[in-house]
Amino acid sequence: MSAEREPTRLRIGEGYISGYLSVFLGLLSLGGVLCFLFPEFLTTPEFRSQYPVEVFRQVLRGCLLVSFALALLSIMLCGRKTLALLGAGISAVAIWMGGAGVAIQQFGGSDVHLSLDWLLLDLLALACLFLPLELFWPKRKQQTRFHREWKTDLIYFVIGHLFVQSMAVTVQAPAVFLFSRLELGALQEAVRSLPFAAELVLVLLVADLFQYGAHRAFHRIPVLWRFHSVHHSIRDIDWLAGSRLHLVDIVITRGFSFIPLYVLGFSTDVFHTYVVIVSLQAVLAHANTRLPFGPLKHVLVSPQYHHWHHSTDPSVYDKNFAIHFPLIDRIFGTCHQPGDDWPEATGLVGTAFPKGFLRQLAFPFGHDPAHTDVPEASER
Numbered sequence: 001m002s003a004e005r006e007p008t009r010l011r012i013g014e015g016y017i018s019g020y021l022s023v024f025l026g027l028l029s030l031g032g033v034l035c036f037l038f039p040e041f042l043t044t045p046e047f048r049s050q051y052p053v054e055v056f057r058q059v060l061r062g063c064l065l066v067s068f069a070l071a072l073l074s075i076m077l078c079g080r081k082t083l084a085l086l087g088a089g090i091s092a093v094a095i096w097m098g099g100a101g102v103a104i105q106q107f108g109g110s111d112v113h114l115s116l117d118w119l120l121l122d123l124l125a126l127a128c129l130f131l132p133l134e135l136f137w138p139k140r141k142q143q144t145r146f147h148r149e150w151k152t153d154l155i156y157f158v159i160g161h162l163f164v165q166s167m168a169v170t171v172q173a174p175a176v177f178l179f180s181r182l183e184l185g186a187l188q189e190a191v192r193s194l195p196f197a198a199e200l201v202l203v204l205l206v207a208d209l210f211q212y213g214a215h216r217a218f219h220r221i222p223v224l225w226r227f228h229s230v231h232h233s234i235r236d237i238d239w240l241a242g243s244r245l246h247l248v249d250i251v252i253t254r255g256f257s258f259i260p261l262y263v264l265g266f267s268t269d270v271f272h273t274y275v276v277i278v279s280l281q282a283v284l285a286h287a288n289t290r291l292p293f294g295p296l297k298h299v300l301v302s303p304q305y306h307h308w309h310h311s312t313d314p315s316v317y318d319k320n321f322a323i324h325f326p327l328i329d330r331i332f333g334t335c336h337q338p339g340d341d342w343p344e345a346t347g348l349v350g351t352a353f354p355k356g357f358l359r360q361l362a363f364p365f366g367h368d369p370a371h372t373d374v375p376e377a378s379e380r
Contacts, residue, residue, distance in 0.1 A: 015078025017135075018070040020146075022087025024127070025067035030094040031120045032060045036102040042116040051117075053104070061100035063124075067091040119161035126283055130239040133289040139303065139342060140288055147236035155357040157243040160250065171255040175262035188265025199270045204277065206260040208324040214256040215321040216334070218249065226364035232317075233360070234286075235347035237310055242286030246364060282323055286310075297337070301326060308336050311343035 035042045067087055074084035191199065218228035227246040234241045261271065285306035293302040301323055309320040319336035322328040329335035351369040354360060 015074045015076070016083065019074035019078060019083025019087060022067045022070035022074060023083055023090065024087075025063045025070070026087045026090030026094065028120055028124055029060055029063045029067060029099075030090055030097075031116055032056070032063070033094045033097045033099065033102050035117050035120070036098065036104050039104060041113050043113065044115045044118055045113070047117060057100045059124075064091050064094060064099060114162045116162065119158060122161060122279065123157070126239065126280075129280075130283060130287050130289075133287060133291055134238060137289050137291055139290040139307075143236055143238070143288055147238075149234075149236065149355065150240065152355065152357050152360070153234075153241045153244050156245065157240060159247075159357070160243055160245070170251055171258050172262065174255045175259045178259070179263055182263075184263060184265060187263070191264045192267045196270065199266060200273055203261065203264075203266050203270055203274045204324050206264065207257050207274065207278070208322055208328060210260050211253060211257045211323055212321050212328050212332070214253045215323075216318075216332075218253070219318050219321075222368070224252070226368060229348060229351065229369040230353070230360050230363065232310060232348050233351070233353040234310060235345070237286055237288060237307060237346045239283045239287040242283055244360075246361065248364070278323070285323060298326060300324065304340075304342055305337060307346060308338075308343050310346040312345045312347055312349055313343060314349075316343075 039048065068091055071084040071088040071091075074087070075081055078084065191202070194202065215228075218224040227248040230246045231244055231249065234244055261274075266274070281301065285301050285303060287303050289303055291303070293300065293304075296302070297305060301320075305320055305326060306323075308316050311317075316336050319334050320326070320329055321334055326335055326337065348369065351367075354363055
């Protein structure tokens with residue numbers, strides 16, 4: 001059987017990048033039109049009343065125009081026209097269904113819905129930030145944008161966003177069950193009376209501390225490592241690959257991290273800001289970019305810092321658990337920050353992980369990753 005061909009990195013000027021971007025913006029536009037047409041089933045109830053609808057219409061119009069422009073550019077530069085025609089065709093369907101002028105349909109309440117709105121908004125924002133970073137300032141220059149498992153990672157991203165509402169209810173349940181009967185009003189009022197900046201730093205620090213505890217437990221406890229090892233199976237690490245998390249891993253980690261947020265009762269504005277920051281930070285930590293942090297790398301988790309956590313070197317499997325502040329790792333003796341060096345490779349050795357979302361979802365229930373992947377307590 002012939003070896004799997006290594007994907008080649010896309011180059012500017014060949015027309016493929018513009019073609020892929022045309023398809024991407026076309027799909028985003030089509031999804032936006034569907035959200036306007038079926039808001040009851042495709043949008044998140046908590047977000048609907050906050051949306052600047054006219055701004056979104058302008059964004060939708062811009063996505064359609066840029067999609068067509070990129071399709072035209074791809075036709076001019078690329079010998080193969082498939083991507084350009086597909087991007088233009090998807091955008092044409094979105095316009096046929098109403099485009100940026102589509103009317104918002106009247107609707108009642110529904111207990112069943114998908115968070116397509118959150119998926120589209122987050123994907124657009126993250127792509128605008130991280131695609132240029134990885135295209136113009138990559139750390140691993142030979143790593144292609146469409147590596148061998150990018151489709152699997154995209155499925156993880158989509159699943160994690162479409163079911164954000166049901167996931168939120170699930171992760172809040174343990175905190176509500178354990179602490180709902182406590183009289184927390186005075187404590188929560190004291191926290192909410194803090195200046196915005198102080199409250200924001202507090203929520204980041206406390207949440208990161210609890211996340212650190214959950215993350216370290218997933219490395220130390222064999223039954224939990226089964227699920228977390230799926231995340232460490234990433235070999236071509238980038239901003240999208242960071243979404244590769246088993247559902248059990250997500251529920252337990254986020255549920256444990258939610259406990260201090262519920263107990264301390266942070267204000268709504270601070271909580272929403274925290275959600276944005278943690279989303280960006282988690283994606284940035286996995287990005288394939290050499291973006292310099294300078295002295296900030298000692299204060300905030302950088303891609304270099306977190307890539308060491310994914311290193312194939314067994315001696316650093318249990319290092320760099322924090323997602324915001326390296327200080328937490330320093331306090332608990334798990335910090336690994338060797339100057340300006342980066343790990344030579346990422347992923348796990350000794351375990352053959354299956355390809356595909358469904359197979360990886362089932363993998364932990366029937367397989368125990370090699371013990372060499374998780375250092376024993378005596379080695380720590």
